[in-house]
Amino acid sequence: MSNRKTVSLNGDWKFIKDDVSGAEAADFDAAAWRTVKVPHDWSVEESFSNDWEGATGYLPGGIGWYRKTFQSLETAVTYLHFDGVYNHATVYLNGEKLGDHPYGYSPFYYDISDQVISGENVIAVRVDHSRYCDSRWYTGSGIYRSVELVGTSETHIPVWGTFITTPEISDKKASVNVQIEISSPKDAEVSTTIIDPDGKTVAQGSVAAEALTIQTFEVSSPRKWDVDTPNRYKAICSVFKAGKMVDEYETVFGIRSIRFDADEGFFLNGKNMKIKGVCLHHDGGCVGAAVPKDVWRRRFATLKAGGCNAIRIAHNPGSDEFLDLCDEMGLLVQDEFFDEWDHPKDKRLNQNEQHDDYISRGYTEHFQEWAEKDLKAVMRAHRNHPSIFQWSIGNEIEWTYPRNAEATGFFDMGWEGNYFWEQPPNSIEEIKRLLKELPREEYDIGETAQRLAKWTREMDTSRPVIANCILPSASYESGYADALDIIGFSYRRVIYDYGHENYPKLPLMGTENLGQWHEWKAIEERDFVSGTFLWTGIDYMGEVNGQWPKNTLDSGLLDRAGFEKGSYHMMKTLWCNEPHVHLTSQTLEKSPYVFDASTGFIGEADSNAWKTKTWIWHDVNTHWNYADGEMIAVEVYSNCPSVELFLNGESLGRKKLSDFEDHIYKWAVPYKPGKLEARADGASDLLQTAGVPASIQLCADGMHVIAQLVDAAGIPVKTEERKIFFAVEGGTLIGVDNGSPFNIQDYQSDCIITAQGRCLLIAEGACRVEASAEGLGPVFIEVG
Template identity: 75%
Template sequence: MDFSKEWKFFLGEQENGQAVEFNDADWDTIDVPHDWSVEASFSEELEGATGYLPGGIGWYRKTFEAPHHPVAYLHFDGVYNQATVYLNGEKLGDHPYGYSPFYFEVSDKLKHGRNVLAVRVDHSRYCDSRWYTGSGIYRSVELLGAAKTHIPVWGTFVTTPKVSTEMATVQVQVEVRNPDGATVATSIFDPAGNHVAEHSMPASKAIIQSMEVANPMLWDVDGPNLYTAVTTVSVDGGAVDEYTTRFGIRTIRFDAAEGFFLNGKNRKIKGVCLHHDGGCVGAAVPKDVWRRRFAALKAGGCNAIRIAHNPGSSEFLDLCDEMGLLVQDEFFDEWDNPKDKRKNMNEQHDDYISRGSAEYFQEWAERDLKDTMRSHRNHPCIFQWSIGNEIEWTYPRNAEATGFFDADWSGNYFWEQPPHSIDEIKRLLKELPRGEYDIGETAQKLAKWTKALDTSRPVIANCILPSSSYESGYADALDIIGFSYRRVIYDYGHRHYPKLPVMGTENLAQWHEWKAIEERPFVSGTFLWTGIDYMGESNGQWPITTTRSGLLDRAGFEKGSFHMMKTLWSEEPHVHLTTQTLEKSPYHTNNGDLGETDPKAWERKLWVWHDVNTHWNYNDGEMVAVEVYSNCASVELFLNGESLGVKHLKDFDDRIYKWAVPFKAGKLEAKAVNVSDKLITAGIPVSIQLVADGCHVIAQLVDAEGTPVKTDEREISFDATGGRILGVDNGAPDSTQDYQSNKVATSQGRCLVVVEGTCNVSASAKGLAGAHIAVEAV
């Protein structure tokens, strides 16, 4: 049973909220997934770490009639966080971690007729992460029924230990409850639904079925072919259970000298890090929101995602399977010791609201890790298990041993070799106080748990201080070591520890980062920080609620860094034209050419791409810095049909074509072979243009000629007749407008509404002609 509809919700503490006869008639009626934090207004009085939105305590209740099954399970894909679950007034259990899936067997607790499920969610420690988490039952819930003899939740595991173009061996590991006298038969179907293999054998508690698939269609980022294994459990010749597992046939290999291989082909990992919020919909992200975002990232050449810094939802992984995106699934941001949620440098804190997952790591880590793996391990998109993110800072002796005592996020840490020699680091690690927990011992424990469930994928971690991690025992637990913003020591790692593969697992979205990887075959690739702007990590920056390092903004609109990375990651010819007043640009003019005071400044660009526009609206004669991002060997710029010169990519070390152009109204156009981009001077806005993309409707102000107007802002009101508005946004990081609204002011003349259901969306603004568009449910 899909448990997404008709829940009752109350924000606040509620005595006896679990009681069967409790009167919840005046509670809100909602559907899950649900995030109550995103429904609130932003407030400067709250914490920037989690995006200036609140947490709190919330209660959920669902009344239902369950069909009779001998065995039943209640499955949650994720609840944020500190969940306590009750069925018919009886406590089933607690689940503190907000990102791991969990379930309860409820066979003897369901009643004939009316049942009441209640969930108390305590997110009063709302600053318990360094980013926006959301609050509530923000992932799917379902009730699963089965016969006495059955395959339990997460009861299959499919691997492909031998793969060639002619034949693939598929192994299906099956767990069976009450197997006596039963038979297990598995049939495999190819992506077109053709039956291609089968195996039958007597059941036991755990069996492995091995089958051969001829001429397999491989799962690849360029062709995400998905097979289906249908496993049937029979007793006395009659089927009593059927369990479907989707999987892919593929091989992965990491080589310390040559990098990453997918299906035997050497390729670079062109990845991005993503937090789990979807902008205006918060943490309860509809699948189609991820689809639009993934499609944009793939169009920019991205082939991999690191889910930072927590396990993702099943729907997220399903979509990566279907669209061909490799995934690094990350378990934890904290281990034994807490991180400071506000500064991310001083790792100790004492206040209640910022206590995070380190509080229950000792008790719950193994269960959270293994439950995540059992739930996720059949997804072919997952090619790495990450046991942790930037953990080293939380173990003081490891940070101190590196010599980076005063790590400076705009200075030495990014560009300098480790201040201490290897011998000095070893000495300090022996002499400095160890603390209650040891980073190497914990890493070994986590890696051991991971390998107990899956040896087909490597174990990795994102190391912020790799020079100490190599010596502390941390790196010894890893199959691959990931560097966080340490591209300057790729050679150091490869030279001193040549047997351990290395890659960037958190890097800046800048050309210098990719150049370092491109020049080194032994570096498998990178995950840029980040693919999309995310809410939170905005301490002391009000009204900025969002971290701005994304290739896409919070509403999924492309930024300058997106187009730069597309020119590096995609072989398709690409030209993207941007402008900015010379005064606001990073450049000055020298004999008519644009340049920076330091010609090597591009080598040390950091988090946020410099401010650029995609319009041609300035004051007459005003000097404008024109940039073109392109992977073409040469580009010619035209203003109103007159050539402003041909320039060559080889002449720009920073890979940015530049012209200094006095403004004149009309058309500015950049042309390369078979590809171009243009900007046209816009007049005053007269109407709204709507474009639908799945559940999204993008509204753009346009002039009388239909030219986008990007220098005038208006408040747009939306209506979704026949459907429901899930949220509105304009993508601007300093916008504090309510997401849960039917109106929003534009930024760069545009905004976005996300809707649910088949509906007619209309948009209106004062003084402008309105517009409407039909949207089909997805």
């Protein structure tokens, strides 16, 4: 049996949001501090206030201290591992400083073998997020990812000490290359066993240990990791000394091949497929940045049901738990390292890089010293995840190097146009000339990109290096694109052909695009475009400067509570083959349409308007409650070739999808109460007129409880709101939300006013949830 012990340190931390002098001391008395569990985000516990910054969602940062006692593992070697602390963490053990860690998104650990004492020990962590506007989106504050203690023998595999690749794969066999780091390897032996998804041993071998031990295995009839069949294997590496096992290290991996072709796009396991991806920030709505695994599970399941097969973690590395879930559920992942390089971004005004006050100083001030360490730590921690298929070295970096922006010609005083829809105004020759003539700054974007790409390839060559380029016409010529294996376009789908024709050897794809039909149409029509990541999969807090009380950017396919939006159903009709029908309504006045009663035409006055739709989906309802006779714009999102609309059983006509260039079925319908139904071959959807709220309907999904107002017939009421009061017995209420981007009610509350007649509660542990409102309820549901 191995001497290795891994212990979670997530429970029973003492916490105070204050900068307390002497709190690092081993004998400091923290009894009066609050007891919390980590992952923990203190910002999300606060009330929203216009006194804070819209960039980070109108929630505060500050300084906080954490303390925890633990018993020593009584092993020769002990590691203390943090998956993420936001940010500027200073860690102490028994009063002795272990180190500082400024970046909030990279994991880190300390070898505490020389500091740990037998018996009781004390960890103290100071978290300085006083620069609370140091990002362009909500970050959270605190020890917001897991912490663990690892103890083992002097001869052992260190934290992140294995790297498994599958360089050759066929249907008959796969080669599995296992690299194992060994500390104090003298006279030791390593034995590795490969376990298949059913738990059966499929390969095994032993070799003498070296500082870097390499073993190669052959697996017959490999069961490949795929988005539809995410098969996972295990490599169990056992270290022996004098015939006794002294350490054992388990690594989960997948057998899969990835390839990007400049002409044909992306191939997974030799099969050509489009990347149907979304960008996600790391907050989980009412739980903030400390997101329970089940919250991501519910969100991922909904996205996958809508055809999504990939996630870009924007604009920072994700948690290990996040990646475990992507491995398990079959979601490809682009892991992105940085949003800032040599120069800062303006956290309040994108592209205008003007503000650099104390609260908005971000990673740039640490980049020169920490970039290589953080990048390589992320890769060592994450590189065995089969879900990761791209390493992104940066996001929209070009704005921060003025010479590159100027060379494009887009923003010259005399240029008139729209960046999203226009071809580059400057020719390639002109861009080259300007890049030569314009003054260079201390740091050059191409040289920095080359450094980052070099460090990435030092760690892993099995995955391509990519970046999200906002100014690709300059990046092709600045040396930036030369550092990449794939170039990603940010909102530049109109120059896919430009990129392919002028730089035909470099694969390209959309890495940040709009959740609109025109974006997917451009990709669908071009084999050489590998796919896209839409901005965004889910609404996220922040990036709403000066828009109080709006605290969330509502660009998602799902809202902040994980409820589906109109754009979700549009993308589902584009990304899924199964018949799908989604019915919506809106008053003609509030819709984007005009109606001609003489011809029956309903549509946009500008027939080309759909080609330039941007982030926010137009306002649609999923109810049938209006004023008698009011003209209603009815929309149906469907992939079916024809749809027939019925009102109270009477047909209002069958229409063909081919007649709608914008891919949206439309009818103009004078309102009558009753049932509105859209029917197609294999799918249908129904809206019904609801009465007054008569009850609360509860539905449980994992740790989530959805409360919906319903009338006496059980029809959802979506046009009236109530304050719902919750009581949780046997578990812990950890957050409430209604999904509205304008919701500024406290998340840490036992009541909330609904939006569209519904709200969400998230509870931890097996419990009984009671919901009531004035004149309604109570009703109950069991959770967990």
